[in-house]
Amino acid sequence: MSAVFELLCRLSVTLDVDYAPLFCPPNRRAGLDGRPIGENLEEHPRIGVYDRTVVEQFGGLEAMFDAPPWYTATLEGDKIVVVETEQPWDRIDWRPPTDADFLETVTFDDSDERAQQDHGFGDPFAALETGAIGTDLCVPREKIGPEFRNEDLELVHVRVDEERNLRRLDTGAFVRNVVNEDPGDPAAFMMAMLEDVPADAAADELMVSTLLRGVPPAFVRLDDRDDETIVSKVMALDVDVAKVDLLISLGRVAREGGLTEEGLREMDRFLENLEGVEDVEGIEQRIRDRLL
Template sequence: MQDNSAMFDSFRDLDAGEHGADVGVHPDDIDSTFRNEDLRLVRVYRDDQGDLRRADGGGFVRNVVEDAGSDEELVDGMLRDVPPESTGDDHLLSALVHEAIPASFVRLDEPSGENVVTRVMALDVRTSKYDLLRVLGDASKHEDFTRDDLAKMEQALETLAEMDREQAERVIEQRFL
């Protein structure tokens, strides 16, 4: 499912010290679509310099990009000015740069907490997790979407996680995609 919507960094709305869950792709795995097997869930926090660092150990993951004039600038900005102590194996580009993915989907109350992103990534499905996140994000953009709706969305994801793979995939395809 390809679309040409605007892209921005969902983590730009997090303050220094706030935790989140990013879905990264190793720079060598970038392609025109995001495949589930290339997506990596990483629990992070935003540091004082605007970098995302791993919640477990503080290693550099990527820069938070506040403003980018183009999609290319956004992607390039994620790995610009990498700290010298950082190793390239840990660097990731975020897959959560679609305008539909709100900060409420990535923000965590605590490093080990759960949110929409962690719940989607935990699903044992072959269906595109990126597409599911994007569709859920689109639903959250309705002006009457509330915190209660977010809680219901998270509960629905928990219910999907309890289903067997085929049943979960069928529900996702019929109700969401």
């Protein structure tokens, strides 16, 4: 990865590019359709190089990102390389260089606030009592990755058992452990979900949750097994948008507006209305523009 990073930086300087993206998740629109770049670039890649004039078009780095980028460096020719987050892809132990002949200045944001933003994982089922039921959105452990594809997701109706494990509501089969505290990084969180597997668990049925970043307990809690949750309603949408990202965005909306009963009812109505307009031309792009 360090070699790829160096190649990106050196080519950007040698070719005098205005914009060079690297690591563009499928749900991000980091491609460029025209100029000026500041008016035609919808979203930023996880790692990218920008000419300083392009950064100025956006109003500076502060205006380009929701939070200060994890890593910024200046290159020859007034180029700026930005690594948005400490987890730009599925490896978490890589750090871009701080002392290299192709770098002029380097800035890391290793603050506690940044760490909380990058790693702020939490298990929504940790707030549920023993015996409570809900809907988890899971993938098999071999499908763990930097992005969760809709086709890999499984809606699982679960119960919190006496050992604080999640078991399938219909069969009682073990699904995963409930994680009560953030162990410090995404990889450790994933491992913690399968840290204490009971003897009766089937290896091919072990799963991990995708609902670990900002999804509130109210989105997963069921009062009755025949009810719906915010999670199940999102999964039922027949639209080609990243379902996990949509739930994260709805969680952010809920937190910003205060998670009240009326707010949840409004979100329920919103999702029910979406079910009726799935065939409307351009609806998926509207969802991305407004929520993702």
